[in-house]
Amino acid sequence: xxxxxxVSPPTxxxxxxxxxxxxxxxxxxxxxxxxxxxxxxxxxxxTVRENLLVYGRYFGLNRSxxxxxxxxxxxxxxxxxxxxxxxxxxxxxxxxxxxxARSLINDPEIxxxxxPTTGLDPQARHVVWDRLFRLKQRGVxxxxxxxxxDEAEQLCxxxxxxxxxxIVAEGTPRELIARYSTPEVLELRFAPGEQEAAFEKIKxxxxxxxxxxxxxxxxxxxxxxxxxxxxxTAGLEPVAxxxxxxxxxxxxxQLTGRTLVD
Amino acid sequence: xxxxxxxxxxxxxKWDLSVRAFRCWLVAYRRTWRSSIWSSVFGPLFYxxxxxxxxxxxxxxxGTATLGGVPYVVFVAPAVLAVxxxxxxxxxxxxxxxxxxxxxxxxxxxxxxxxxxxxxFRGHLLFIAMRIALNCAFFVAIMAAFGLIRSALAxxxxxxxxxxxxAFAAPVAAWSVTLANINPMNYLFRFGSVPLMLFSGTFFPxxxxxxxxxxxxxxxxxxxxxxxxxxxxLGTADPGSAALHVGYLVAMTGIGLWWGSRTxxxxxxx
Numbered sequence: 001x002x003x004x005x006x007v008s009p010p011t012x013x014x015x016x017x018x019x020x021x022x023x024x025x026x027x028x029x030x031x032x033x034x035x036x037x038x039x040x041x042x043x044x045x046x047t048v049r050e051n052l053l054v055y056g057r058y059f060g061l062n063r064s065x066x067x068x069x070x071x072x073x074x075x076x077x078x079x080x081x082x083x084x085x086x087x088x089x090x091x092x093x094x095x096x097x098x099x100x101a102r103s104l105i106n107d108p109e110i111x112x113x114x115x116p117t118t119g120l121d122p123q124a125r126h127v128v129w130d131r132l133f134r135l136k137q138r139g140v141x142x143x144x145x146x147x148x149x150d151e152a153e154q155l156c157x158x159x160x161x162x163x164x165x166x167i168v169a170e171g172t173p174r175e176l177i178a179r180y181s182t183p184e185v186l187e188l189r190f191a192p193g194e195q196e197a198a199f200e201k202i203k204x205x206x207x208x209x210x211x212x213x214x215x216x217x218x219x220x221x222x223x224x225x226x227x228x229x230x231x232x233t234a235g236l237e238p239v240a241x242x243x244x245x246x247x248x249x250x251x252x253x254q255l256t257g258r259t260l261v262d
Numbered sequence: 263x264x265x266x267x268x269x270x271x272x273x274x275x276k277w278d279l280s281v282r283a284f285r286c287w288l289v290a291y292r293r294t295w296r297s298s299i300w301s302s303v304f305g306p307l308f309y310x311x312x313x314x315x316x317x318x319x320x321x322x323x324x325g326t327a328t329l330g331g332v333p334y335v336v337f338v339a340p341a342v343l344a345v346x347x348x349x350x351x352x353x354x355x356x357x358x359x360x361x362x363x364x365x366x367x368x369x370x371x372x373x374x375x376x377x378x379x380x381x382x383f384r385g386h387l388l389f390i391a392m393r394i395a396l397n398c399a400f401f402v403a404i405m406a407a408f409g410l411i412r413s414a415l416a417x418x419x420x421x422x423x424x425x426x427x428x429a430f431a432a433p434v435a436a437w438s439v440t441l442a443n444i445n446p447m448n449y450l451f452r453f454g455s456v457p458l459m460l461f462s463g464t465f466f467p468x469x470x471x472x473x474x475x476x477x478x479x480x481x482x483x484x485x486x487x488x489x490x491x492x493x494x495x496l497g498t499a500d501p502g503s504a505a506l507h508v509g510y511l512v513a514m515t516g517i518g519l520w521w522g523s524r525t526x527x528x529x530x531x532x
Binding site for chain 1: 268272283285293367378531
């Protein structure tokens with residue numbers, strides 16, 4: 001993400017952003033980017049408005065244009081009431097929204113967001129999603145990284161799954177689910193101790209992927225209810241069962257595995 | 263990718279970009295200048311009172327021939343000015359630079375914009391130079407008001423003091439930006455500015471130091487600043503030594519600028 005933001009030299013391969021070479025034209029490219037870094041870089045000692053003023057000045061905007069855009073942007077991220085408050089006491093969600101507002105001060109063509117909702121509560125996440133969606137509708141290109149598959153599903157037209165710095169899959173969320181998973185997933189729980197034995201029997205019932213985790217059995221299926229009926233017919237009675245739609249998370253775990261990557 | 267992409271815009275000049283970075287610091291300074299006045303203006307005045315007038319009354323009783331025949335307070339005032347400039351430079355180039363990397367992240371925010379690491383460095387240096395100039399201007403005015411200036415050459419006192427400060431600020435900032443924690447800064451002050459302040463011909467002439475130590479004192483940047491300020495204030499400046507002092511400080515500034523543009527680049531473009 002830092003390479004895309006032109007603040008880090010490309011390590012390998014070719015990179016062209018807005019038709020320019022990020023090494024040679026870094027500053028000219030950055031002039032047309034907005035960046036929302038993973039860690040906020042707001043100046044906590046300044047007010048909300050001053051943070052936007054400082055940032056606008058970096059892009060050479062004059063005071064009246066900055067003031068005009070500040071009003072619009074604070075309204076857009078719902079921070080108008082806090083305009084003259086210091087940044088420090090703001091909540092995590094407010095700081096994130098302010099960072100987004102700040103990144104838009106130069107009216108960027110591309111907005112780069114690095115895990116924009118990590119650490120936010122559900123309400124705050126939904127506000128951020130809503131604002132990002134509106135930006136997308138206005139024609140701003142969003143490039144975002146996320147570990148939240150629901151976030152990717154909500155916001156992305158085109159999704160790239162990365163594992164150990166390699167692209168392992170690419171497509172729309174819907175395409176990826178169709179390609180790498182089944183339409184539904186059946187989740188079963190058995191009494192402690194019975195799980196392994198049940199799993200051995202169930203494997204024979206399904207031609208699709210099956211997975212045994214510490215606390216449950218995952219069965220990928222075109223029709224979850226139909227498979228559940230077959231499990232019961234085979235004389236197995238789970239203590240809990242749950243049929244759900246396949247999600248991007250299933251795709252992600254299938255592609256990158258369950259082992260922790262730090 | 264068939265839609266026409268607008269060509270990348272031309273960048274403004276380096277000076278313009280550095281001024282943009284400088285103005286960012288002004289926004290923050292607008293809130294803190296009142297509290298900063300106490301430490302930066304009254305501190306040196308206390309020095310002048312205690313050393314110049316207090317200690318000076320004892321010194322003057324024993325004759326001031328080694329001081330050039332002027333009262334001690336007249337001898338020491340330009341040196342206090344030089345020390346003030348150095349201290350303003352070092353404190354402003356140490357903690358705020360570190361803070362801009364680690365605490366308020368001013369540098370990290372700025373690098374995502376069209377500023378380059380060198381613009382960020384020069385912009386901050388401009389702000390530090392402004393702080394130095396304000397503090398020194400106030401002190402020069404006090405010197406004039408108390409009749410401690412003996413020569414018309416003193417019109418060059420303020421630029422000389424600012425040059426001295428910038429000569430310190432540039433390399434200190436260049437170094438501070440590289441630090442991962444603030445502990446080494448204590449060494450800078452303990453083994454850097456404090457001995458410099460005491461032994462650079464500030465409170466007594468270098469001739470009073472032991473012979474083997476004198477060459478060391480003559481080599482220090484603060485001595486060049488003190489000697490320059492004193493010569494301008496007392497009117498004893500001769501073109502040759504003045505040029506040497508100025509040359510030394512300009513060279514130190516140049517090295518600091520070069521070094522800083524490298525260290526800032528390495529820290530902000532990784």
